[in-house]
Amino acid sequence: xxxxxLLGSRVFGPDFLGFVSDVRFVLESGSVRQPAQLYGIxxxxxxxxxxxxxxxxxxxxxxxxxxxxxxxxxxSFLVRWGDIERLDVDRIQxxxxxxxxxxxxx
Amino acid sequence: MTPGADDQAARxxxxxxxxxxxxxxxxDGVPMAVVDDLELSDVPVGEEIPIxxxxxxxxxxxxxxxxxxxxxxxxxxxxxxxxxxxxAVAEVxxxxxxxxxxxxxxxxWTERWxxxxxxxxxxxxxHIPEQEQNDHPQNEERAES
Numbered sequence: 001x002x003x004x005x006l007l008g009s010r011v012f013g014p015d016f017l018g019f020v021s022d023v024r025f026v027l028e029s030g031s032v033r034q035p036a037q038l039y040g041i042x043x044x045x046x047x048x049x050x051x052x053x054x055x056x057x058x059x060x061x062x063x064x065x066x067x068x069x070x071x072x073x074x075x076s077f078l079v080r081w082g083d084i085e086r087l088d089v090d091r092i093q094x095x096x097x098x099x100x101x102x103x104x105x106x
Numbered sequence: 107m108t109p110g111a112d113d114q115a116a117r118x119x120x121x122x123x124x125x126x127x128x129x130x131x132x133x134d135g136v137p138m139a140v141v142d143d144l145e146l147s148d149v150p151v152g153e154e155i156p157i158x159x160x161x162x163x164x165x166x167x168x169x170x171x172x173x174x175x176x177x178x179x180x181x182x183x184x185x186x187x188x189x190x191x192x193x194a195v196a197e198v199x200x201x202x203x204x205x206x207x208x209x210x211x212x213x214x215w216t217e218r219w220x221x222x223x224x225x226x227x228x229x230x231x232x233h234i235p236e237q238e239q240n241d242h243p244q245n246e247e248r249a250e251s
Contacts, residue, residue: 001151002168003121003144004181023121025164030117032195035163038146039118050122081161087151095157105118 005089006041008048011079013094018045020092021073022056040080041092042103047072056105076103119198129201130167130190132208139169139213141202143187164192167202169213188213 003023011017021044025036042056053059054069083098119125121144130139145166150159170187190213196205208214225231 001146001149001162002181002187003126003146004172004175007122022123025119025121027117027119028115030115032198035192036119037163038161042120053120053123056120056123082157084155086154087149089151105120106116 001087006087006092009090009092011041011043011092011094013098014096017094018043018076019048020044021047021050021076024078038081040078040101041084042076042078044073044076046074053105056103077101078103124198125167125202128198130169130213131201131203132211133196133203133205134207135203136208138204138208138211139167139188139190141167142170142172143168145189166191167195188215 006020006023009020011020020041022042024039024042026039027034027036049072052065052069054066054073060066078101079094079098080101083095084092085095086093125141125144128141129137130141132138144164145168146162147165149162166189168187168189170182172182175182188211190204190211194204194206194211195202197203204211209218
């Protein structure tokens, strides 16, 4: 599988939830010498496109761009790998009772 | 779902934000490619994923002709994407630095082919001009005078 198979996919829980706007990986020790594990997907209810990271960091400027991007990606959330039940072409099904996390970068 | 104390040392990479479209430099700092896609290890597709399934990992950075598929959708054939294994990555920052040289990668095979088959057959095309200039006898004479 390649990452563009996931990006832009429609995400469903009990109902339609949004689109995959990004995929988060983790390097557990912080070193790139180890494999980058898939941690979760960032789901945007309103937009497929990349959000340029404004909603994942404290960046506030240039304010028109930040405001626009934040508005387009409002209510975005992070879903961990363990909450993904099934992957299909252009469709991701989440497990019942999945948890919504903050999309902000730690 | 914020990271706990155990995650303090962890580093987080968002694909679109930190990896895709980044310039890739080889071990000598020479631009080599751009990250057009990422290859993931085996993921069960079209079937239920058991709850204890280990998360997939990035196995390779992919580079290739993706402009048309980004505009019109779809994906290029796998054979058109050149792989750089994740194990070759030395640093991820503004650019992605590799621990390998261009000669060991297939990503720049077209440049190598043009160099060997076309440029190399042009007279003077197999050496570095600056070196040749410095070694020229006239330069030694100028230095002595």
